[in-house]
Amino acid sequence: MxxxxxxxxxxxxxxxxxxxxxxxxxxxxxxxxxxxxxxxxxxxxxxxxxxxxxxxxxxxxxxxxxxxxxxxxxxxxxxxxxxxxxxxxxxxxxxxxxxxxxxxxxxxxxxxxxxxxxxxxxxxxxxxxxxxxxxxxxxxxxxxxxxxxxxxxxxxxxxxxxxxxxxxxxxxxxxxxxxxxxxSTKALVPYFRPRDLLPLLFHGLKHQLQDSRTAHNWEVPCAPGNAIHKRYLCHQCSPRTLQALTRFRRQHGLSFNDVLLGAYYLALHEQIQPEHQGPFCVLNTYDLRRYETDKAPHRVANYSSFINTNVTLSAGSTLLQVARAVQDAIHQRKQHYPGITEGPFIWPLLTFLPFGLGSRIVKFLLKHRGEKIPVFTNVGVIPVERMRFNGMPIRNVRPFAPLEYPPKLTVTLATAGEVISLSVGYSDRHFATDNMRRLFTRMEQLIQATCTQTVTEAA
The missing domain is CATH 3.30.559.10 (Chloramphenicol acetyltransferase-like domain)
Structure with missing residues (x-):
């Protein structure tokens, strides 16, 4: 070796x-x-x-x-x-x-x-x-x-x-x-310009304050005080769900992520039933590779950051309305962050301080701000046509999300062929398994009902 x-x-x-x-x-x-x-x-x-x-x-x-x-x-x-x-x-x-x-x-x-x-x-x-x-x-x-x-x-x-x-x-x-x-993430340095520094700091602090206020507007039902009992769940949507979603998003100028994150918002809102309209915060992963050219090398590395979206919901909100609100929220954050979202604040703590001290500060900030913010991670398309075994594409692909300790809830989205997969790692002594299943089932129902109905009306 x-x-x-x-x-x-x-x-x-x-x-x-x-x-x-x-x-x-x-x-x-x-x-x-x-x-x-x-x-x-x-x-x-x-x-x-x-x-x-x-x-x-x-x-x-x-x-x-x-x-x-x-x-x-x-x-x-x-x-x-x-x-x-x-x-x-x-x-x-x-x-x-x-x-x-x-x-x-x-x-x-x-x-x-x-x-x-x-x-x-x-x-x-x-x-x-x-x-x-x-x-x-x-x-x-x-x-x-x-x-x-x-x-x-x-x-x-x-x-x-x-x-x-x-x-x-x-x-x-x-x-x-x-x-x-x-x-190395130093490859991203050229995407930052000196004049970005002050706007980035201003909007970064502004968004941190906003997220700290909205982080507690909803809480996923959780039974505290129990020992962690790990479970993993993967829900695979019907191929017709992806087909309807693809037509729907093209018709309305939405991204795949806009619609799925919108469905996550609505399904969580129905399950939690908060008394007010929000805004409600969800942490959405952000792939920094999108900043690079098509010729950029594939990296087996950390190359993602995240963006928090804050969206107002009501009992009558439709998937189309929420997907557009998600699109606007992400666009607004991206305008103010030319690259890594949290990096400019965390980088000095983890670079110039001894790691033991810097990491304790970062952990405190992450716990204080994000403990109750649900997470939605989109790892993108699994290239099953290139992932071959005995010359044939792999089949029945099921990705499983890492588990974040309660009360944090993290859902991971991936697409393999014609199948959308939604997965979660959780503790079944904190989150009821039936609630996890209902969350994914409801997300698929919302997508099928809305996307099929809208496309039919347009035809």
Whole structure:
């Protein structure tokens, strides 16, 4: 395996994610099915080679100094680590046993100071009639998302699958060794101009004050005082939901995110039923890659920030009205922030102060301001056509959001093929599972009813 440098500095967004570990498990999962034979040793080798291609995945966090740093795991640790585990389902065990095997894996916890930040479980479906050539496997991938964001996670999984395919053609294949240089957010510096500084500071402080006032206008129903009992839930919408949504947003000049975030607002409002009209605050992730050209390199890195939107709702609000309000709120914030939203305020604390002190201040600010603000994360489109196994696209793709500790609620959106997936990590001793299911079901109902009706009327 390629020898790594002795250590590497954390990017600003890495440091923010280290702070955010106090508020959640910060682990992402991707579950999908593949058809045909699966060679476990080849997959194990692909995962090992992925650490050469993306060396950040072979490192661990060291917080012993004034500033944290990434240091490589020892060669012995990497050599003896079992990246891939095999789980056999007996014939006739059914979907319940499959889901149990998936849940069991997702609930496993790992000490990433001791082991690499990736683990895979392969679940083999065995029936009396199954043959090797038509066997089905469910692959579960778990990755710590301290050094990467949702988009970086998808890039990493795509590269692991590509390595598996290339090893099938050439067992001696080795990828081009990667570096940590592309992880730096310094690539965004040219997008800032000196004259942006004062407007950014003014509007940043103004928006911070606004968000601190609106953060408590609604509260997701939560039973406090219990121990965390982790659960993960993924709701997959019907393909016709995406079809109707696509026609609807094009007709009204809305983005995909505008409509989904609008549905999230309305479904939460119906479930919580606050007494006043708001405005209500939701934290929406913001992919900084959109600032770059199409030729910009793919990064297995943190490259996202966030924007808070404040929207006024009433009992009679329609999805179209709320989606337009979301669009206006995001546009207004983007005008005032040429790049990273919170970075100009957090950067000095995490850069010039000892990390122990700076991180305590940042954690206090994040907890004080954002504890009750629901989160909506859009990781974008999962490129299933490029994510191939045995030459065929992966199927039945289910992304699972990291869990943020109650009372925080975080929903993650992703699209794979014709299917919109909504997922959440939560504690079922704090949030009722039925409420989580109703939230996602209601979001899909709102989209189907509104988008289908509006398109029909326009025709």
């Amino acid at each position: 390629t020898t790594l440098r002795s250590s590497a500095s954390l990017t600003l967004l890495d440091k923010v994610n280290v702070c955010l570990q106090d508020f959640g498990d910060h682990v992402m999962h991707l579950i999908f099915d593949v058809q045909g034979p699966l060679h476990l040793e080849r997959l194990q080798q692909a995962l090992r080679l992925s650490l050469e291609q993306h060396p950040i995945m072979a490192m661990r966090l060291d917080c012993s100094g004034l500033q944290p740093k990434w240091i490589p795991h020892t060669p012995a640790t990497l050599a003896h680590y079992e990246f891939c585990e095999h789980h056999l389902l007996n014939g006739g065990s059914g979907n319940h046993s499959l889901q149990h095997a998936i849940d069991e894996f997702m609930l496993q916890q790992f000490d990433y100071q001791r082991v690499p930040m990736v683990k895979v479980r392969v679940i083999q479906h065995v029936t009396q009639s199954s043959q090797t050539h038509d066997a089905t496997h469910t692959i579960c991938i778990k990755v710590s998302c301290v050094p990467i964001d949702g988009r970086g996670f998808l890039i990493y999984v795509e590269d692991v699958l590509a390595l598996y395919e290339k090893l099938g053609l050439n067992p001696s294949f080795r990828p081009q060794p990667g570096t940590l240089n592309l992880r």
